[in-house]
Amino acid sequence: MIFGKKRFPGAVADFEKAVRAQDGDAAQEAFARLHRAAAKAxxxxxxxxxxxxxxxxxxxxxxxxxxxxxxxxxxxxxxxxxxxxxxxxxxxxxxxxxxxxxxxxxxxxxxxxxxxxxxxxxxxxxxxxxxxxxxxxxxxxxxxxxxxxxxxxxxxxxxxxxxxxxxxxxxxxxxxxxxxxxxxxxxxxxVLDDEPLVVLHRDTGTGYALRMSGIGDNFQLHTLLAGVLIGGKHLPGQAPSPQEIAVCRDAPGQVETVGSFNLVGPDGTWIFNEGTPTDIPVIDGARLLVLDPPPYRRAWPAGRFFPGMRGDLVLDRVLDAAETAAWFAKVQPAKR
Incomplete structure (x- = not known):
């Protein structure tokens, strides 16, 4: 560490000087030193x-x-x-x-x-x-x-x-x-931030208004949805563990998890876990997602597509019966 602390600031200063003087050879030499020293800075x-x-x-x-x-x-x-x-x-x-x-x-x-x-x-x-x-x-x-x-x-x-x-x-x-x-x-x-998301659960006929931020892919979204809705006792099922939720928010690492839903768009087509939340269509100012039962068992390592990005999904409120019915009116049956 002492080596880096002695060398790195000097290499940065030399690189600045060479670039401002448009001295290509000196800049190349200074950057090579800078790059080597950066690892120990x-x-x-x-x-x-x-x-x-x-x-x-x-x-x-x-x-x-x-x-x-x-x-x-x-x-x-x-x-x-x-x-x-x-x-x-x-x-x-x-x-x-x-x-x-x-x-x-x-x-x-x-x-x-x-x-x-x-x-x-x-x-x-x-x-x-x-x-x-x-x-x-x-x-x-x-x-x-x-x-x-x-x-x-x-x-x-x-x-x-x-x-x-x-x-x-x-x-x-x-x-x-x-x-x-x-x-x-x-x-x-x-990646979407503070993005409105309306989620409809077809089997129970219930609806939820949420907001999502910093979610890199739909694997991460899937796990967080299960944590908020099943873990929050709004829907039946096996909730992800606290550790599975944590690694999808801001904790390091990955933890094996099992899918709780099939993610479906309002037109009935599947929203694949391999995609991103931008795949969910926007209807009347919010992304509209339908949750159906999983067609088969799916497991994957829960975590974040971008380990340096904090993910979040929050439940704003449970929709009342009239709001839920109005959203369901925009939804088609699921397609195989």
């Missing part, structure tokens, strides 16, 4: 370094910029001011995914074929075929995905950052053109 050093590096990000060339973004993301995970770090990272991600979309189009226009793996080496042949900046964009996507998810763990960033819808559209565009999912970033950009 203390939390306080990383908290201080994150915003300083974020200020430099637009001045760093496209290739190394992604590696700097990853370090900034690591600083955020250790407590750096996310509001200062997120704008540069998300702007860089938007620019990079736009370049990657151009890369996919150029690749198709120059003969097509299987796209190179972004984790492989960028070669001169690829640059000649698609252009330098589009190729660098394509090959740095995994790093930008990692850095972006680090800042999107914060609910204020998800609520307040401009351009997240644009970034999601670009991610989906590149995914469609390339058959690479970029699932972590796509799911992080789809």
């Amino acid at each position: 203390g939390d306080g050093e990383l908290r201080e370094a994150g915003p300083r590096l974020a200020t430099l990000l637009p001045s760093v060339p496209h290739g190394p910029r992604a590696a700097v973004a990853v370090v900034i993301g690591a600083c955020v995970e250790r407590g750096a001011d996310v509001s200062a770090c997120a704008p540069g990272i998300l702007a860089g991600a938007r620019e990079t995914f736009a370049l990657a979309a151009d890369f996919c189009a150029r690749w198709a226009d120059t003969g097509g074929g299987e796209l190179p793996d972004p984790d492989d080496e960028l070669t001169e042949e690829i640059i000649e075929r698609a252009g330098y900046e589009p190729a660098v964009g394509w090959f740095t996507l995994p790093q930008w995905e990692m850095a972006s998810v680090a800042v999107l763990n914060d609910p204020a960033v998800r609520r307040e950052s401009a351009g997240t819808a644009e970034l999601l559209a670009l991610v989906e565009r590149v995914a469609e053109a390339s058959d690479h999912e970029f699932r972590c970033l796509a799911y992080a950009l789809r």
